[in-house]
Amino acid sequence: MTVIGITACRQLEDYRQSILHVGGEPHTLDASMTIEQALTGIEGLMLTGGGDVAPSLYGETPHATVEAAEPGRDAFEIALVKEARMRKLPIFAICRGVQVLNVACGGTLVQDIPSQLKGAGPHSFTAPPNDSYSFAHEVWVDKDSLLSTLMKERLVDESVDVNSRHHQAVKDVAPGFVVSATAPDGVIEAIEDPSARFCLGVQWHPENFFRTGEFRALFEGFLGASQKI
Numbered sequence: 001m002t003v004i005g006i007t008a009c010r011q012l013e014d015y016r017q018s019i020l021h022v023g024g025e026p027h028t029l030d031a032s033m034t035i036e037q038a039l040t041g042i043e044g045l046m047l048t049g050g051g052d053v054a055p056s057l058y059g060e061t062p063h064a065t066v067e068a069a070e071p072g073r074d075a076f077e078i079a080l081v082k083e084a085r086m087r088k089l090p091i092f093a094i095c096r097g098v099q100v101l102n103v104a105c106g107g108t109l110v111q112d113i114p115s116q117l118k119g120a121g122p123h124s125f126t127a128p129p130n131d132s133y134s135f136a137h138e139v140w141v142d143k144d145s146l147l148s149t150l151m152k153e154r155l156v157d158e159s160v161d162v163n164s165r166h167h168q169a170v171k172d173v174a175p176g177f178v179v180s181a182t183a184p185d186g187v188i189e190a191i192e193d194p195s196a197r198f199c200l201g202v203q204w205h206p207e208n209f210f211r212t213g214e215f216r217a218l219f220e221g222f223l224g225a226s227q228k229i
């Protein structure tokens with residue numbers, strides 16, 4: 001079985017289920033581990049959702065709305081990304097994960113979409129819980145991207161509906177990465193490194209759909225890339 005390291009978070013079960021549903025073996029990685037311990041035996045790295053990355057890590061002072069992640073997560077996850085990229089491990093990053101990935105690789109974030117991006121639509125759907133599983137807005141996918149290749153069965157005119165639970169987003173894309181999806185209001189919804197076998201981050205929560213499989217192709221593609229050749 002292909003072993004996928006998943007960073008610990010409060011809503012871990014849907015990420016675990018998404019990997020189990022495509023035949024992978026999830027291992028939880030938490031910030032008490034050393035990077036060497038965390039990556040031993042891991043064939044792919046999944047970065048999960050959670051609080052905000054400390055703005056000091058990309059050279060800004062915090063906006064009033066910034067809510068920090070659990071202590072230690074920023075440093076642990078950024079070090080994980082750097083080492084995983086050195087080892088050329090496939091990386092699939094979700095929500096906070098795409099923000100961690102972008103900052104780890106030298107990019108920056110919009111700290112608060114509602115107050116900092118004029119004209120942006122709503123992206124923060126939080127309650128009641130069932131709303132997290134319903135579609136919030138569409139994203140427009142770059143047709144030359146890995147994301148487009150993976151999602152081709154579901155794309156209609158290069159667009160697909162997604163859920164949305166975030167108040168931050170990628171601002172300056174990290175060097176070497178490209179934007180592979182945007183919301184109609186211009187908010188960046190996915191980035192990827194075209195030079196990597198599989199290094200993709202999405203701003204929405206595909207893991208919430210493991211029961212119905214709308215984004216199964218993303219997890220299948222990630223697992224396939226993580227399997228030893």
Ligand code: MN
Pocket residue numbers: 123137163164165166183187189203204
């Ligand atoms: Mn969104």
